[in-house]
Amino acid sequence: MTRAAPSRDELFALYERMLLIRRTEERLRDENKAGNLPGAVHLYIGEEAVATGVCAHLRATDMITSTHRGHGHYLAKGGDLNAMVAEIYARRTGICRGMGGSMHVADFSKGILGANGIVGAGFAIATGAAYSAQLAKEGRVVVDFFGDGASNQGTLMECLNIASLWHLPLVFVCEHNRFSEFSPASTVTSGQISDRARAFAIPTLVVDGNDVAAVWEAARAAIERARDGRGPTFIEAHTYRIQGHMEAESLLLGGQHYRDDAEIEGWKQRCPITSLRKQLAALGSVEVSRLEQIESHIMARVDEAVKFAVASEPADPELAFSLMFDGQQP
């Protein structure tokens, strides 16, 4: 696999995308706290480098599958911000017209085959999409994002087998954020997850998921390989979930703890966005002002997205009937 580091402009683009995800989710966190969102939200804060570094190499026609923690994947793949926020607000203008919510944000026209509420559902969907892409011979690639917890669903092994056997244009990206809901990975997951792929003769790359350049490099090699028809790659990206499993998780925990505050603090010090900002700011004053522009531009976009959502009409309840089938009554 060829190695290459992201250029300065590419680093700025990565920074901007990570910051967009971060600021959007910080706002969602606050809106959730204020009681403004009808459903639960699972936030990706701290893990942005993974989706961003991977999706930087994807074309509009490439496809991804995502998880219940899917806002970052959606935004990294080029999903529309206003439409996502409006979806989470259950508005008519939402990307799924208010029918799906946070756990189901999807834009099939952009190859975003959906966040998913069923843990591990993405494996087989991605494998099927990659099979279809292979048959179509248009050079499309599929990326399957999933968690360390999801890796324990048996379908992962079934999909690794098919992907390897058929040389599918598929990249498995395991986002190892150390928790499966409230269970530390060490208590529910044995061995190194990427070794599962090695057993099926799939090449593996283990990367620091909080280093966007490292993710970018690994993904570049894997996606190139898939596009060239050389088959699947498995990336295991190590990162950390800063927020709770879901917002307001303390209500479920009833005073119980499953991790130390010190551990969270430690990982906050390894924030992928802060470290890239430092690296870019060290380049000079031009870069510093560029960073500031990015920040204010993104803050304005997030504000606008929330305003757009709040001003939008509520979802149309009749869609529950008219959208069940294509051209057929339920």
Added chain:
Amino acid sequence: MAKKRYIHAINEALFEEMERDPKVIVFGEDVELAIMGDCRGLLARFGRDRIRNTPICEQTLTGMAVGAAAAGHRVILHLMFSNFIYTGMDAIGNQMAKMRLMSGGQARMPITVIASYGGGGANAAQHSDTAYPPLLNLGGINVATPATPADAKGLLKTAIRGNNPTFFMEAGGRGGEQGEVPEGEHLVPFGKAVIAREGRDLTLVAIGSMLKPALAAAKSLAVEGVDVEVIDPRTLVPFDAAAVLASVRKTGRLVVCDEARERCSAASEIAALVAERGFDSLKAPIRRVTTPNVCIPYAPNAESRVIPGADTIIRACLQISPAKTSLFSAAAQRAAGDLLPGA
């Protein structure tokens, strides 16, 4: 007797049965921290040999329940949301439901699967289903649908002591509701319905989560002069057909409400049963009140449009209510809307 929440009544049953029989074990995803509330405190009391977190792997968990039961344990598998029944369906349909007959009666399947069902929380399509209808069709699976804290405790204890697989379906939105719960030994038999409210004009069968809106509907209908009898079957398999038929013989009218989707719902099965065996007593067509044949949308306004509530039940009851009631009172017309026959 003491007032307890539904979820605490379930917790109490788990404690008592684990105390009573060392062969009872609990496993499932995050049961140790007990995020659903029902398993709270079990780890501290019984330790990890008796209650254990598992990885996320429902297809395996349902199969493991079969194996551990075959090997001599009394298994409680917690599947969290009832949608995950679909994820674990193979061993449920092909093993759990069939092992006893296939083995010529050798195998015993003392398995209780706990799952929380229903919508109303903006949890969207994959976390809001009322997923018992496919279980009803399997044959070898019991299904309990407690609506009150007392029945939750009593049915769970019966399920755990039984030698057949039982799905214990927690009404998701009802965990915080309170009711009187008998202390200690309180067993509710399977296949025994209760009359939650007596009435003369119409039989309203309400399953699990639908009992509360059904009772509210009955109260409103009483003001309209319709005297509704509300029956809670408590278990869908086995089903107390005699209780429903006896009530319909008295009232001549039947409405069945079920949070599951209409097609092949428990309501459909109950309606078919009464149409077959109670036809002579019927004075009006049977009505089912269910979620329509759609998946549960996220937006709260759309969600409440599809999940039945007291209003939906009132409308259905008025459609088939006896003419002697003040059917054409202003209030009744408002409630019945354009669904009134002939309107």
